[in-house]
Amino acid sequence: MAHSAVPITPRWPSVVTAVLVLLLTIGTLGAVAWRAEWAGGLAPADWAAIRFTVEQALLSAAISVILAIPVARALARRRFYGRQLLITLLGAPFLLPVIVAVFGLLAVFGRNGVLNSLLEQLGFAPVSIFGLQGVLLANVFFNLPLAIRFILQGWLSIPAERFRLVASLGAPVGRLLEWPMLRAVVPTTLLVIFLICLTSFAVALTMGGGPRATTVELAIYQAVRFDFDLGKAALLASVQFALGATAAVFALRITSENPLGTGMDRTVQRWDGARASVDGLWIMAAALFLLVPLAMVVLRGLPGMLDMPGSIWAAALRSVLVAGGAATLCVAMALTLALRGGAVASVIGVLPLAASGLVVGTGAFLIVFPFIRPADAALAITVLVNATLALPFALRAIAPAATQVRADYGRLGASLGMSGWSWMRLVVLPRMRRPLGFAAGLAAALSMGDLGVITLFAGQSEETLPLAMYRLMGAYRMEAAASAALLLLGLSLLLFWICDRWGRGNAEF
Amino acid sequence: MKKTTYLPVAAGLALSAAGALAETPVLQVMTYDSFVTEWGPGPAVEAAFEAECACDLQFAGAGDGAALLARLQLEGPRTDADIVLGLDTSLTAAARETGLFAPHGVVADLDLPIAWTDADFLPFDWGYFAFVGNKGAAAPTSLQALADSDIRIVIQDPRSSTPGLGLLMWVKAAYGDEAAALWADLADNIVTVTPGWSEAYGMFLEGEADAVLSYTTSPAYHLIAEEDDSKVAWAFDEGHYMQVEVAGKVASTDHPELADQFLAFMVSNAVQSVIPTTNWMYPAVIPEGGLPAGFETLVAPDRALLLSSQDAAALREGALDEWRTALSR
Numbered sequence: 069m070a071h072s073a074v075p076i077t078p079r080w081p082s083v084v085t086a087v088l089v090l091l092l093t094i095g096t097l098g099a100v101a102w103r104a105e106w107a108g109g110l111a112p113a114d115w116a117a118i119r120f121t122v123e124q125a126l127l128s129a130a131i132s133v134i135l136a137i138p139v140a141r142a143l144a145r146r147r148f149y150g151r152q153l154l155i156t157l158l159g160a161p162f163l164l165p166v167i168v169a170v171f172g173l174l175a176v177f178g179r180n181g182v183l184n185s186l187l188e189q190l191g192f193a194p195v196s197i198f199g200l201q202g203v204l205l206a207n208v209f210f211n212l213p214l215a216i217r218f219i220l221q222g223w224l225s226i227p228a229e230r231f232r233l234v235a236s237l238g239a240p241v242g243r244l245l246e247w248p249m250l251r252a253v254v255p256t257t258l259l260v261i262f263l264i265c266l267t268s269f270a271v272a273l274t275m276g277g278g279p280r281a282t283t284v285e286l287a288i289y290q291a292v293r294f295d296f297d298l299g300k301a302a303l304l305a306s307v308q309f310a311l312g313a314t315a316a317v318f319a320l321r322i323t324s325e326n327p328l329g330t331g332m333d334r335t336v337q338r339w340d341g342a343r344a345s346v347d348g349l350w351i352m353a354a355a356l357f358l359l360v361p362l363a364m365v366v367l368r369g370l371p372g373m374l375d376m377p378g379s380i381w382a383a384a385l386r387s388v389l390v391a392g393g394a395a396t397l398c399v400a401m402a403l404t405l406a407l408r409g410g411a412v413a414s415v416i417g418v419l420p421l422a423a424s425g426l427v428v429g430t431g432a433f434l435i436v437f438p439f440i441r442p443a444d445a446a447l448a449i450t451v452l453v454n455a456t457l458a459l460p461f462a463l464r465a466i467a468p469a470a471t472q473v474r475a476d477y478g479r480l481g482a483s484l485g486m487s488g489w490s491w492m493r494l495v496v497l498p499r500m501r502r503p504l505g506f507a508a509g510l511a512a513a514l515s516m517g518d519l520g521v522i523t524l525f526a527g528q529s530e531e532t533l534p535l536a537m538y539r540l541m542g543a544y545r546m547e548a549a550a551s552a553a554l555l556l557l558g559l560s561l562l563l564f565w566i567c568d569r570w571g572r573g574n575a576e577f
Numbered sequence: 578m579k580k581t582t583y584l585p586v587a588a589g590l591a592l593s594a595a596g597a598l599a600e601t602p603v604l605q606v607m608t609y610d611s612f613v614t615e616w617g618p619g620p621a622v623e624a625a626f627e628a629e630c631a632c633d634l635q636f637a638g639a640g641d642g643a644a645l646l647a648r649l650q651l652e653g654p655r656t657d658a659d660i661v662l663g664l665d666t667s668l669t670a671a672a673r674e675t676g677l678f679a680p681h682g683v684v685a686d687l688d689l690p691i692a693w694t695d696a697d698f699l700p701f702d703w704g705y706f707a708f709v710g711n712k713g714a715a716a717p718t719s720l721q722a723l724a725d726s727d728i729r730i731v732i733q734d735p736r737s738s739t740p741g742l743g744l745l746m747w748v749k750a751a752y753g754d755e756a757a758a759l760w761a762d763l764a765d766n767i768v769t770v771t772p773g774w775s776e777a778y779g780m781f782l783e784g785e786a787d788a789v790l791s792y793t794t795s796p797a798y799h800l801i802a803e804e805d806d807s808k809v810a811w812a813f814d815e816g817h818y819m820q821v822e823v824a825g826k827v828a829s830t831d832h833p834e835l836a837d838q839f840l841a842f843m844v845s846n847a848v849q850s851v852i853p854t855t856n857w858m859y860p861a862v863i864p865e866g867g868l869p870a871g872f873e874t875l876v877a878p879d880r881a882l883l884l885s886s887q888d889a890a891a892l893r894e895g896a897l898d899e900w901r902t903a904l905s906r
Contacts, residue, residue, distance in 0.1 A: 103651075113901060167776060171783065179729075179768075180784040198769045270772050273734060277769045278904040286772075290736040293643045296650045296671070379615060433651055441657070443637060523640055524648070541775035542611040544798045544857070546782055 078488070081404035086416045088401070092456045093423045096431020097305050103434055104299035110307075114300075117282040118307060124200065124272060124283075125265035128207035129258045135208070136215030136257075137250070139354040142347035143216070144223035154351075155220070156565055158358050162213040163513040163560045165534050166270040167541075168365055168553040173197070173206055173275075175364035182360065202275030207268070211261045213358060218260075218464065221503075222253035225468060252323060259319035260464060263312050263421035284308050288424050298430075305427040312422025320414070362557070369554025372547040380552055383536035384559060387516055390450055390532060391563055395512035397455035402462035402507055406470035407496070417463040420456050428453060429521040446525035450532070454515035461514065462507035469503045470496070505571015509564035516560040533559070603633045604835050608662040609645050610638040611856075618848065618855040625847040632835055641773065642739045642822075646672055653677075659830040660839055662701070665820050666883060667742050669698050670890035672825065679828035682837060685844040688863045689821065690881035698823035701843045702858040705817035705878050706743045707810040709781070709795045710788035719814040720751060724762035731768045731777045731786040735897060738773045739820070744790050746889055747818030749896045750882040756896065760903035767904065793817065793875050798857045801871045809876075816880025822858065 110118075143155060161169060176182045177197040184194040197205065226245050234241050269285035276282075284304050291301040405413040432453065436445050477495050486495070497504070519534040531539070537552035613619035613636040623634045637658070639648040646668050649661055654677065664672050672678060681699040689703055708723065708730060710716060717723040723730070733741030748756045768786045771777040781789035793810040800806050824843050826836045842848060850864035853872060860868075884892065 113898075116905075170776070171779065174780065174783060174785055178783065178785050196768075202769075270776075273737075273772050274769060274776055278764075278767060279734075279770065279901045280905045286734075286736065289772075293647045294736060294742075296647055377615060430651065437652060438655070523644075538775065539610055539614050541779060542773075543614055543616045544778070544795075544802070545616065546779050549779075 079408070081400075082408040082413065085401040085404045086412070088452075089416050089419055089456055089459065092428060092432070092453060093309075093419045096428045096435065097302060097309070097423075099431040099434040100298050100305070100427055101302035104297075104302055106299040108300075110300075110303065113282070114284075114287055114304065117284050117287045118311075120272075120281060121266060121283040121285075122311060124203050124207065124281075125262045128204055128211060128265040129261040131204060132208050132211040132215045132261050133219075133254060133258050135354070136212055136219050137254075138346075138350045139212075140216050140219035140223055141246070142350040143220050146344065146347050146351070154355065155217075156561070156568065157362070158354060159213045159217055159564065160362055160557065160561055161209050161358055162211065163510075163517055163564065164210075164365070164557060165517040165519055165537075165553075166210075166268075166274075167519075167538070168517075168556065169209060169361070170206065170271070170274050171368065171550070171553070172361035172365040173209060175368065176361045177202075177205065182364075198275060198277035200276070200281070202277065203272050203281055206271045206275045207265050209358065209361065210271070211264060212354070214264075214461070215257050215261060216354070218257045219250070219253055221465070221468070222249045225249070225472075255319040255323040256464065259315055259418065260421065260460060262315050263418065263460075266311060266315075266422065267308060267424060269425075285424055285426070288426050292426055292430055301424075301427060301430070305424040308424055309422050312418070316415070316418055316422075320411075365550075365557055366554055368550040369557075370551070372551035373554065376548050376551050376555070377540075379531075380533070380536055380540075380548075380555065383531050383533045384555060386447070386530070387533040387556075388559060388563070390447055390454065391512040391515040393451040394454035394458065394515035395508045395563075395567065397451060398458045398462050398511035398515075399466075399504060399508045401455060401459055402466055403470075403500075403504070405459075405463055406467045407474075409467075409471060409474070413463075413467075417467070418460050421460045423457075425457075425521070428457075429524040432521065433524050442525045443530055446522060446530040449525055450518075450522050451515075453521045454518050455511065457518070458511035458514045461510050465507040465510065466500060466503040469500045473499045502571045505567050505569070508571070509567030512563040512567055513560040516563060517556060601631065601633050602832050602835055603635055604630070604660065604832055604839060605635050605637065605658045606660045606662055606839070607637045607639060607645060607649065607656075607658040609641050611641075612636070612663055613638040616855065618851050621851045621855065622843075622848055626839060626842055629842075630835060630838060632832075634839075642668055643737075643742075649677065650675060654829060656827060656829070658827050659832055659836045660824060660826060662824045662843075663822055664698065664825065665739060665743075665822050666886050667739065667746060667889045667893070669695065669823060669825075670886040673697055673886070677827055677829070678825045679830075679833075681824070681826055681840050683840050683844065685841075685862060687844070687861050689861060690819070691883055693821075695823070695886070698825045699840055699843065700821045700823050700861040701848065702852045702856055702861055703819055703821040704792040704794050704858040705819055705881070706740060706747055706790065707793040707795075707813075707817055707876070707878075708788040709791045709808055709810050712807050712809045714787060716809065716811045718812070720748065720759060721762070721815075723811075723813075724759055724766060726766070728766055728787045729768050730766050730788045730790070731780050732770055732790045733774055733777050734770045734772055735900060738771075740774050740777075740790055740792075741770070742893075743818055743820055745893070745896050745900055746884055747882060749892055750818055750884050751815035757899040757903055760900055761906070764904050764906065770904070792820070792858070793878070794853075794857050794859065794872075797853070797871050797875055800874065801854060801869065806874075812876040812878055816882045817878040819881050819883045820858075821883065822856075 174181060187194055226249055230245055234244055267285050269283055272281045272283045273286055288301045288304045291297045405417055432449055433442060436442060473496055481491050481495055517534055519538060522532050522535050533556050537549050540549035540552055611617050619636050626634050639645045642663050642665050645663055678697050680696045683699050687693050687700060693700055717726055732744055735741040735745040748759055752759050777789050778791060780786060796808040796810055799808045824840055826840060830836045844862050846865050849860040849862045852858060852860040853869050
């Protein structure tokens with residue numbers, strides 16, 4: 069890379085990251101396949117599961133993005149009191165454990181929910197949430213926040229100078245500025261949400277109303293838990309990877325580079341006369357849809373807040389430490405990939421999304437078990453897996469900024485003979501502080517709510533907050549579990565807010 | 578300087594740890610999650626057994642019964658577990674096939690509604706599956722009546738949950754070749770199918786369904802722990818399928834005598850007396866003081882249904898297909 073105009077950053081950190089990601093995704097799959105006794109191929113029911121999985125993932129991704137575009141645009145061009153708080157809160161559903169979100173949604177859209185009581189009072193027949201509509205509703209609830217954040221970031225990345233120029237020329241903002249930006253941002257947003265829905269398990273099953281709504285991940289679960297057919301689990305996990313890879317290739321082909329170049333990076337001030345009322349309606353609708361179920365989680369949790377067993381607080385502390393570790397590791401990994409850039413980094417960066425959580429956990433267990441007592445490695449493995457699973461989101465958040473820094477300041481840095489640490493410290497980190505904070509917050513909050521790998525490893529003294537909450541439910545303590553869910557929501561948001569706030573420094577936006 | 582002070586300390590620590598290890602043997606018990614929580618039987622069992630065994634009893638929790646078996650299969654012959662606690666009869670055939678278990682060797686006078694002859698697995702508690710609804714609401718008297726009604730129920734997925742699998746076996750045991758027809762009738766009563774018991778029970782309590790698949794003993798929790806008598810289990814004419822939870826001794830255990838002692842302890846009064854109000858199941862042996870107050874209010878089915886572990890294993894695949902086909906329409 070001696071011919072590069074970019075100051076030379078060492079190659080090894082990105083290689084370490086790549087190896088780690090490959091080990092946890094492909095490596096764990098390999099470990100499962102290695103242990104498998106191969107019996108047979110896929111049954112008709114598995115093919116039905118694959119079809120349903122792809123169908124719901126495509127629909128969920130499309131609906132999330134279509135709805136997110138007007139909301140993100142509205143948020144990008146309006147200034148109002150509490151805007152930043154609203155943006156943070158709108159991100160919350162994405163951070164919730166599935167089971168918490170499901171109960172929040174049921175409190176609004178369920179049989180005794182707010183919506184049906186309203187319909188009843190107005191004399192309409194109640195609506196049922198269960199079925200494909202429920203799966204889509206829940207998936208959009210989870211992923212709309214992510215889509216809004218990604219697309220909003222796209223809007224904010226359009227330099228203010230461009231808007232001024234376009235305004236002074238009286239040219240159409242949509243065609244010249246917004247459309248090229250969307251071409252660059254939307255395909256990868258679609259891809260990320262498609263992949264999240266591809267590997268979902270509990271959402272589809274709980275809201276889907278029955279075995280019609282079987283996803284590949286459930287088939288994997290059944291293969292491991294009930295049939296102990298590791299061969300089939302490995303096969304299905306490979307199918308999931310293949311589907312993810314196909315989607316990734318497709319998304320990258322329709323993505324165009326953001327052609328708008330650099331400005332003095334200030335946030336948008338707009339001169340085109342968009343109607344405020346339309347924007348207001350979109351923001352209100354999104355806030356209602358995302359925040360009312362969240363409010364229900366809060367209401368359900370409040371009554372039992374003081375009756376929670378003491379072990380909950382220990383579990384909460386453990387979860388915060390795990391989240392801190394995972395966020396640090398995740399951001400470091402994402403930074404190594406982002407600074408490297410290139411197609412390989414992009415592939416490594418989305419790989420964890422297509423991985424089956426259960427196969428990752430099972431594979432990690434098989435790799436670790438011969439050497440260490442699984443419970444002893446529980447928290448370390450959880451940090452590692454959570455960091456890796458959050459990597460795609462962190463990378464997605466910081467990659468554009470990293471590319472921008474290299475493009476805008478690379479030649480300058482090289483001409484000054486900057487290299488290594490001083491390049492990082494003086495140019496990269498200050499320029500990227502905002503996306504880094506956002507990425508760290510996202511990783512921490514995601515890790516907080518994760519109930520994946522820990523279930524396979526944890527003993528009594530390693531339980532995390534989501535696991536403790538789930539165990540409360542299993543012991544009939546639904547009220548205490550609802551309070552634990554509220555605690556989880558609060559801590560996730562707090563962690564996110566702290567990191568995000570750090571990223572924004574003392575800047576106004 | 579540092580080295581010379583540090584090393585002897587470390588060596589001393591290691592030695593004393595090894596010494597302590599030699600004195601108190603550790604008995605590893607692998608069980609499901611809810612057994613070891615502070616509300617489960619785990620803490621009481623641990624305290625009582627350690628008082629008489631001069632050993633350290635350690636629990637390792639692993640999800641539910643099915644996860645427990647999968648965990649054991651993953652670990653294979655290298656497992657550290659001495660005892661596996663909490664498999665049920667729909668899992669024991671697969672567990673036996675692993676070849677990891679040794680006969681339990683316990684002779685006990687069990688109070689089960691059926692005769693128990695399994696030499697490898699020892700029951701420590703049991704229960705009847707039942708639909709639990711609200712007092713005062715319409716209560717069907719059979720599976721068929723439920724299927725013919727427009728009552729809304731929530732059940733668990735037999736592919737990911739042991740109660741879900743229990744219902745599958747219940748319908749199969751009661752209806753045999755007619756099982757598919759019953760599922761077809763039942764399909765429009767089912768609000769949704771959840772991955773596990775907790776989601777389903779939570780949905781029922783939130784009013785999302787009129788009833789939920791659980792146990793005849795579930796109302797006892799509400800009655801005794803919450804002083805709430807509003808939940809009732811429905812008694813069905815076809816009889817109720819049983820869940821029998823068993824313990825087994827791992828053949829490769831380092832402490833065979835201790836393991837034997839623990840298995841005998843599991844059916845002793847010390848454990849059996851805490852089972853009803855911690856695991857909310859019937860004890861395998863009625864404790865000396867009888868069942869706790871409140872249990873007498875529970876429905877007592879006339880007929881207990883239970884397929885042998887071989888039959889349960891053999892029928893599962895076909896029953897699962899019937900279920901999937903009927904509910905996918």
